[in-house]
Amino acid sequence: MIGFSIAVGVFIILAILLLIFRLHTLVNVMKESDKKAGGGFNKGNAFLFMVFLIGSFGLLFWYSVKNFHLYQLPIASEHGVTTDRLFWITMWITGIVFIITQVLLFYFSFKYRHDENRRALFFPDNNRLELLWTIVPAIVLTILVVYGLFVWNKVMAPAPKNAEVIEIMGYQFAWRVRYPGKDEVLGTHDYRKIDATNEFGLDFTDRAAYDDFVPRELHLPKGQPVELKIRARDVLHSVFAPHFRLKMDAVPGMPTRFWFIPTKSTAEMREETGNSEFNYEIACTEVCGKGHFSMRLLVVVDEPADYEKWKSEQQPWLSKNPEYMAQVPQDLKELAMIKSQSESTKLN
Numbered sequence: 001m002i003g004f005s006i007a008v009g010v011f012i013i014l015a016i017l018l019l020i021f022r023l024h025t026l027v028n029v030m031k032e033s034d035k036k037a038g039g040g041f042n043k044g045n046a047f048l049f050m051v052f053l054i055g056s057f058g059l060l061f062w063y064s065v066k067n068f069h070l071y072q073l074p075i076a077s078e079h080g081v082t083t084d085r086l087f088w089i090t091m092w093i094t095g096i097v098f099i100i101t102q103v104l105l106f107y108f109s110f111k112y113r114h115d116e117n118r119r120a121l122f123f124p125d126n127n128r129l130e131l132l133w134t135i136v137p138a139i140v141l142t143i144l145v146v147y148g149l150f151v152w153n154k155v156m157a158p159a160p161k162n163a164e165v166i167e168i169m170g171y172q173f174a175w176r177v178r179y180p181g182k183d184e185v186l187g188t189h190d191y192r193k194i195d196a197t198n199e200f201g202l203d204f205t206d207r208a209a210y211d212d213f214v215p216r217e218l219h220l221p222k223g224q225p226v227e228l229k230i231r232a233r234d235v236l237h238s239v240f241a242p243h244f245r246l247k248m249d250a251v252p253g254m255p256t257r258f259w260f261i262p263t264k265s266t267a268e269m270r271e272e273t274g275n276s277e278f279n280y281e282i283a284c285t286e287v288c289g290k291g292h293f294s295m296r297l298l299v300v301v302d303e304p305a306d307y308e309k310w311k312s313e314q315q316p317w318l319s320k321n322p323e324y325m326a327q328v329p330q331d332l333k334e335l336a337m338i339k340s341q342s343e344s345t346k347l348n
Protein backbone atom coordinates (compact mmCIF):
# COMPACT_ATOMS: atom_id res chain seq x y z
CA MET A 1 0.00 0.00 0.00
CA ILE A 2 2.84 2.40 0.91
CA GLY A 3 4.61 1.47 -2.32
CA PHE A 4 1.46 2.25 -4.29
CA SER A 5 1.05 5.66 -2.60
CA ILE A 6 4.69 6.52 -3.38
CA ALA A 7 4.21 5.50 -7.02
CA VAL A 8 1.09 7.69 -7.30
CA GLY A 9 2.97 10.59 -5.63
CA VAL A 10 5.91 10.29 -8.02
CA PHE A 11 3.51 10.14 -10.98
CA ILE A 12 1.70 13.31 -9.86
CA ILE A 13 5.00 15.18 -9.36
CA LEU A 14 6.20 14.13 -12.81
CA ALA A 15 2.89 15.20 -14.35
CA ILE A 16 3.16 18.61 -12.67
CA LEU A 17 6.76 19.05 -13.86
CA LEU A 18 5.69 18.14 -17.40
CA LEU A 19 2.88 20.72 -17.24
CA ILE A 20 5.26 23.44 -16.01
CA PHE A 21 7.69 22.58 -18.81
CA ARG A 22 4.92 22.75 -21.43
CA LEU A 23 3.72 26.11 -20.06
CA HIS A 24 7.27 27.45 -20.10
CA THR A 25 7.66 26.41 -23.74
CA LEU A 26 4.34 28.05 -24.61
CA VAL A 27 5.37 31.31 -22.95
CA ASN A 28 8.65 31.23 -24.89
CA VAL A 29 6.78 30.69 -28.16
CA MET A 30 4.58 33.70 -27.37
CA LYS A 31 7.65 35.81 -26.60
CA GLU A 32 9.48 34.37 -29.61
CA SER A 33 12.58 33.96 -27.47
CA ASP A 34 12.43 30.28 -28.41
CA LYS A 35 13.86 31.05 -31.81
CA LYS A 36 17.16 31.92 -30.21
CA ALA A 37 19.53 28.98 -29.64
CA GLY A 38 19.71 27.99 -26.00
CA GLY A 39 16.12 28.98 -25.23
CA GLY A 40 15.24 31.17 -22.27
CA PHE A 41 17.11 29.27 -19.57
CA ASN A 42 20.57 29.09 -21.10
CA LYS A 43 22.48 30.74 -18.25
CA GLY A 44 20.48 28.93 -15.60
CA ASN A 45 21.25 25.52 -17.13
CA ALA A 46 24.95 26.34 -17.35
CA PHE A 47 24.91 27.40 -13.72
CA LEU A 48 23.13 24.17 -12.68
CA PHE A 49 25.92 22.13 -14.28
CA MET A 50 28.38 23.72 -11.87
CA VAL A 51 26.03 23.27 -8.90
CA PHE A 52 25.73 19.57 -9.71
CA LEU A 53 29.50 19.16 -10.18
CA ILE A 54 30.51 20.88 -6.95
CA GLY A 55 27.60 19.48 -4.95
CA SER A 56 28.09 15.83 -5.91
CA PHE A 57 31.89 15.84 -5.59
CA GLY A 58 31.60 17.72 -2.30
CA LEU A 59 29.26 15.01 -0.95
CA LEU A 60 31.52 12.23 -2.27
CA PHE A 61 34.65 13.67 -0.63
CA TRP A 62 32.90 14.52 2.62
CA TYR A 63 31.50 10.99 2.91
CA SER A 64 34.77 9.30 1.91
CA VAL A 65 36.85 11.24 4.43
CA LYS A 66 34.34 10.85 7.23
CA ASN A 67 33.73 7.12 6.71
CA PHE A 68 36.98 5.92 5.17
CA HIS A 69 37.42 3.34 7.93
CA LEU A 70 34.20 1.66 6.74
CA TYR A 71 35.45 1.33 3.16
CA GLN A 72 37.56 -1.68 4.10
CA LEU A 73 37.52 -4.04 7.06
CA PRO A 74 40.79 -5.16 8.69
CA ILE A 75 42.39 -7.94 6.65
CA ALA A 76 42.60 -11.39 8.27
CA SER A 77 43.99 -13.57 5.47
CA GLU A 78 47.26 -13.84 3.57
CA HIS A 79 45.88 -13.31 0.07
CA GLY A 80 43.70 -10.44 1.35
CA VAL A 81 46.75 -8.18 1.35
CA THR A 82 47.37 -8.91 -2.33
CA THR A 83 43.75 -8.51 -3.47
CA ASP A 84 43.38 -5.29 -1.49
CA ARG A 85 46.50 -3.84 -3.13
CA LEU A 86 45.06 -4.69 -6.55
CA PHE A 87 41.73 -3.14 -5.53
CA TRP A 88 43.29 0.13 -4.37
CA ILE A 89 45.60 0.49 -7.39
CA THR A 90 42.57 0.02 -9.67
CA MET A 91 40.58 2.44 -7.53
CA TRP A 92 43.25 5.16 -7.68
CA ILE A 93 43.79 4.93 -11.45
CA THR A 94 40.10 4.81 -12.39
CA GLY A 95 39.21 7.33 -9.67
CA ILE A 96 41.65 9.96 -10.92
CA VAL A 97 40.47 9.50 -14.52
CA PHE A 98 36.85 9.69 -13.37
CA ILE A 99 37.42 12.95 -11.52
CA ILE A 100 39.35 14.61 -14.38
CA THR A 101 36.79 13.62 -17.05
CA GLN A 102 33.76 14.59 -14.94
CA VAL A 103 35.21 17.97 -13.97
CA LEU A 104 36.02 18.74 -17.62
CA LEU A 105 32.63 17.50 -18.82
CA PHE A 106 30.65 19.71 -16.44
CA TYR A 107 33.01 22.69 -16.50
CA PHE A 108 33.07 22.82 -20.32
CA SER A 109 29.26 22.64 -20.43
CA PHE A 110 29.31 25.72 -18.23
CA LYS A 111 32.16 27.60 -19.88
CA TYR A 112 31.07 27.03 -23.48
CA ARG A 113 27.38 27.73 -22.94
CA HIS A 114 25.68 29.48 -25.81
CA ASP A 115 26.94 32.99 -26.42
CA GLU A 116 25.62 35.30 -29.18
CA ASN A 117 29.07 36.82 -29.62
CA ARG A 118 31.09 33.64 -29.88
CA ARG A 119 31.59 31.27 -32.78
CA ALA A 120 32.15 27.59 -32.15
CA LEU A 121 35.34 25.94 -33.35
CA PHE A 122 35.19 22.44 -34.81
CA PHE A 123 37.92 19.84 -35.32
CA PRO A 124 36.82 17.59 -38.18
CA ASP A 125 39.41 15.06 -36.96
CA ASN A 126 42.72 14.89 -35.20
CA ASN A 127 44.73 11.72 -35.63
CA ARG A 128 47.19 12.51 -32.88
CA LEU A 129 44.38 12.94 -30.32
CA GLU A 130 42.66 9.74 -31.50
CA LEU A 131 45.91 7.80 -31.10
CA LEU A 132 46.54 9.27 -27.68
CA TRP A 133 43.14 8.43 -26.19
CA THR A 134 43.18 4.95 -27.67
CA ILE A 135 46.72 3.88 -26.81
CA VAL A 136 47.01 5.29 -23.29
CA PRO A 137 43.82 3.62 -21.91
CA ALA A 138 44.71 0.41 -23.80
CA ILE A 139 48.11 0.21 -22.08
CA VAL A 140 46.77 1.10 -18.63
CA LEU A 141 43.86 -1.38 -18.87
CA THR A 142 46.16 -4.13 -20.17
CA ILE A 143 48.46 -3.65 -17.17
CA LEU A 144 45.49 -3.76 -14.77
CA VAL A 145 43.96 -6.85 -16.40
CA VAL A 146 47.28 -8.76 -16.51
CA TYR A 147 48.03 -7.82 -12.91
CA GLY A 148 44.52 -8.97 -11.95
CA LEU A 149 45.04 -12.24 -13.79
CA PHE A 150 48.27 -12.91 -11.86
CA VAL A 151 46.49 -12.28 -8.56
CA TRP A 152 43.53 -14.45 -9.61
CA ASN A 153 45.80 -17.34 -10.62
CA LYS A 154 47.61 -17.10 -7.31
CA VAL A 155 44.42 -17.04 -5.23
CA MET A 156 42.75 -19.80 -7.26
CA ALA A 157 45.81 -22.09 -7.41
CA PRO A 158 45.42 -25.62 -5.95
CA ALA A 159 45.54 -25.65 -2.14
CA PRO A 160 48.77 -26.82 -0.45
CA LYS A 161 48.87 -30.53 0.43
CA ASN A 162 48.66 -29.87 4.17
CA ALA A 163 45.48 -27.75 3.89
CA GLU A 164 42.63 -28.44 6.31
CA VAL A 165 39.74 -29.55 4.13
CA ILE A 166 36.31 -28.48 5.36
CA GLU A 167 33.01 -28.74 3.57
CA ILE A 168 30.51 -25.91 3.65
CA MET A 169 27.01 -26.38 2.31
CA GLY A 170 24.40 -23.69 1.77
CA TYR A 171 20.68 -24.36 1.83
CA GLN A 172 17.50 -22.38 2.40
CA PHE A 173 18.32 -20.83 4.89
CA ALA A 174 21.54 -21.64 6.66
CA TRP A 175 25.11 -22.84 6.25
CA ARG A 176 26.30 -26.21 7.50
CA VAL A 177 29.93 -27.26 7.84
CA ARG A 178 31.43 -30.74 7.91
CA TYR A 179 34.91 -31.81 8.98
CA PRO A 180 36.58 -35.01 7.74
CA GLY A 181 37.40 -36.32 11.24
CA LYS A 182 40.51 -38.28 12.19
CA ASP A 183 40.98 -40.02 8.82
CA GLU A 184 41.20 -36.53 7.21
CA VAL A 185 38.95 -37.66 4.35
CA LEU A 186 35.42 -36.35 3.85
CA GLY A 187 32.97 -39.17 3.29
CA THR A 188 31.03 -39.14 0.03
CA HIS A 189 27.48 -37.89 -0.05
CA ASP A 190 24.46 -38.66 -2.11
CA TYR A 191 21.53 -36.29 -2.55
CA ARG A 192 19.09 -39.23 -2.37
CA LYS A 193 20.18 -39.86 1.22
CA ILE A 194 19.27 -36.35 2.38
CA ASP A 195 16.53 -36.24 5.01
CA ALA A 196 15.60 -34.01 7.95
CA THR A 197 18.46 -35.35 10.10
CA ASN A 198 21.02 -36.35 7.49
CA GLU A 199 21.25 -32.85 6.04
CA PHE A 200 24.45 -33.58 4.12
CA GLY A 201 23.16 -36.81 2.60
CA LEU A 202 26.09 -38.75 4.10
CA ASP A 203 26.54 -42.06 2.36
CA PHE A 204 27.32 -44.76 4.94
CA THR A 205 28.56 -47.27 2.43
CA ASP A 206 31.70 -45.07 2.42
CA ARG A 207 33.94 -45.76 5.41
CA ALA A 208 35.37 -42.22 5.28
CA ALA A 209 31.98 -40.88 6.45
CA TYR A 210 31.95 -42.63 9.87
CA ASP A 211 34.13 -40.11 11.70
CA ASP A 212 32.93 -36.94 9.92
CA PHE A 213 31.60 -34.37 12.34
CA VAL A 214 29.18 -31.49 11.84
CA PRO A 215 29.67 -28.65 14.34
CA ARG A 216 27.46 -25.57 14.71
CA GLU A 217 30.35 -23.15 14.11
CA LEU A 218 33.19 -23.02 11.64
CA HIS A 219 36.53 -23.25 13.46
CA LEU A 220 39.74 -22.45 11.59
CA PRO A 221 43.40 -22.75 12.60
CA LYS A 222 45.43 -19.55 12.50
CA GLY A 223 48.37 -19.52 10.08
CA GLN A 224 47.42 -22.77 8.35
CA PRO A 225 45.96 -23.23 4.86
CA VAL A 226 42.26 -24.07 4.85
CA GLU A 227 40.38 -25.36 1.83
CA LEU A 228 36.63 -24.91 1.75
CA LYS A 229 34.74 -27.34 -0.44
CA ILE A 230 31.61 -25.42 -1.27
CA ARG A 231 28.25 -26.75 -2.38
CA ALA A 232 24.57 -25.80 -2.37
CA ARG A 233 21.64 -28.06 -1.74
CA ASP A 234 18.80 -26.18 -3.38
CA VAL A 235 19.39 -22.80 -5.05
CA LEU A 236 22.36 -20.49 -5.58
CA HIS A 237 24.07 -19.18 -2.44
CA SER A 238 27.38 -17.40 -2.01
CA VAL A 239 29.98 -17.76 0.73
CA PHE A 240 31.12 -14.33 1.84
CA ALA A 241 33.59 -13.70 4.67
CA PRO A 242 34.71 -10.09 4.26
CA HIS A 243 37.59 -10.11 6.76
CA PHE A 244 39.21 -12.99 4.87
CA ARG A 245 38.45 -11.33 1.51
CA LEU A 246 36.68 -14.56 0.65
CA LYS A 247 33.75 -14.80 -1.70
CA MET A 248 32.71 -17.76 -3.76
CA ASP A 249 29.34 -18.87 -5.12
CA ALA A 250 27.75 -22.07 -3.88
CA VAL A 251 26.10 -23.65 -6.91
CA PRO A 252 23.76 -26.65 -6.82
CA GLY A 253 25.28 -29.51 -8.80
CA MET A 254 28.58 -27.70 -9.37
CA PRO A 255 30.98 -27.87 -6.41
CA THR A 256 33.28 -24.86 -5.99
CA ARG A 257 36.22 -24.26 -3.68
CA PHE A 258 38.31 -21.56 -2.07
CA TRP A 259 41.50 -21.88 -0.06
CA PHE A 260 43.13 -19.27 2.15
CA ILE A 261 45.30 -18.78 5.23
CA PRO A 262 43.68 -17.00 8.22
CA THR A 263 46.27 -14.69 9.77
CA LYS A 264 44.57 -13.36 12.90
CA SER A 265 42.79 -15.33 15.61
CA THR A 266 39.42 -14.17 16.89
CA ALA A 267 41.13 -13.03 20.12
CA GLU A 268 43.70 -10.98 18.17
CA MET A 269 40.98 -9.38 16.07
CA ARG A 270 39.05 -8.47 19.22
CA GLU A 271 42.14 -6.68 20.46
CA GLU A 272 42.80 -4.96 17.13
CA THR A 273 39.24 -3.69 16.72
CA GLY A 274 38.88 -2.87 20.43
CA ASN A 275 35.59 -4.75 20.32
CA SER A 276 35.41 -7.56 22.87
CA GLU A 277 32.29 -8.92 21.15
CA PHE A 278 33.89 -9.18 17.72
CA ASN A 279 33.23 -12.37 15.76
CA TYR A 280 34.14 -13.40 12.24
CA GLU A 281 31.18 -14.51 10.22
CA ILE A 282 30.12 -15.88 6.89
CA ALA A 283 27.12 -14.35 5.20
CA CYS A 284 25.25 -15.28 2.02
CA THR A 285 25.62 -12.78 -0.81
CA GLU A 286 23.28 -14.38 -3.28
CA VAL A 287 19.66 -13.42 -2.75
CA CYS A 288 18.27 -16.91 -2.27
CA GLY A 289 14.77 -16.43 -0.91
CA LYS A 290 12.75 -15.18 2.04
CA GLY A 291 15.25 -16.14 4.75
CA HIS A 292 18.37 -14.97 2.88
CA PHE A 293 19.16 -12.33 5.51
CA SER A 294 19.44 -14.98 8.23
CA MET A 295 22.17 -17.05 6.56
CA ARG A 296 24.85 -16.18 9.10
CA LEU A 297 27.53 -18.61 10.20
CA LEU A 298 29.80 -17.90 13.14
CA VAL A 299 33.50 -18.35 12.37
CA VAL A 300 36.13 -18.83 15.08
CA VAL A 301 39.84 -18.60 14.29
CA ASP A 302 41.85 -20.48 16.94
CA GLU A 303 45.53 -20.74 17.70
CA PRO A 304 46.65 -24.07 16.15
CA ALA A 305 46.87 -25.88 19.52
CA ASP A 306 43.37 -24.72 20.53
CA TYR A 307 42.10 -25.78 17.13
CA GLU A 308 43.47 -29.31 17.52
CA LYS A 309 41.95 -29.49 21.00
CA TRP A 310 38.58 -28.32 19.72
CA LYS A 311 38.68 -30.89 16.92
CA SER A 312 39.46 -33.73 19.32
CA GLU A 313 36.42 -32.79 21.41
CA GLN A 314 33.97 -33.04 18.52
CA GLN A 315 31.69 -36.01 18.31
CA PRO A 316 31.26 -37.76 14.93
CA TRP A 317 27.85 -37.27 13.37
CA LEU A 318 27.19 -41.02 13.27
CA SER A 319 27.71 -41.47 17.02
CA LYS A 320 25.25 -38.61 17.66
CA ASN A 321 22.72 -40.26 15.36
CA PRO A 322 23.15 -44.00 16.05
CA GLU A 323 19.89 -44.88 14.25
CA TYR A 324 21.82 -44.37 10.98
CA MET A 325 23.99 -47.38 11.90
CA ALA A 326 21.26 -49.37 10.14
CA GLN A 327 22.44 -47.87 6.82
CA VAL A 328 25.98 -49.18 7.34
CA PRO A 329 26.66 -52.43 5.41
CA GLN A 330 26.98 -55.47 7.66
CA ASP A 331 30.69 -56.06 7.08
CA LEU A 332 31.55 -52.43 7.92
CA LYS A 333 29.50 -52.17 11.13
CA GLU A 334 32.44 -52.89 13.42
CA LEU A 335 34.67 -50.37 11.65
CA ALA A 336 31.87 -47.80 11.83
CA MET A 337 31.55 -48.38 15.56
CA ILE A 338 35.28 -47.83 16.10
CA LYS A 339 35.64 -44.83 13.80
CA SER A 340 32.61 -43.02 15.17
CA GLN A 341 33.92 -43.27 18.74
CA SER A 342 35.24 -39.85 19.62
CA GLU A 343 37.80 -39.28 22.40
CA SER A 344 35.13 -37.99 24.74
CA THR A 345 32.83 -40.98 24.29
CA LYS A 346 35.76 -43.37 24.75
CA LEU A 347 36.45 -41.82 28.13
CA ASN A 348 32.93 -42.42 29.36
Ligand SMILES: [Cu+2]
Pocket residue numbers: 237238284285286287288289292293295
Ligand atom coordinates in the same frame (compact mmCIF):
# COMPACT_ATOMS: atom_id res chain seq x y z
CU1 LIG B 1 21.28 -16.26 0.48
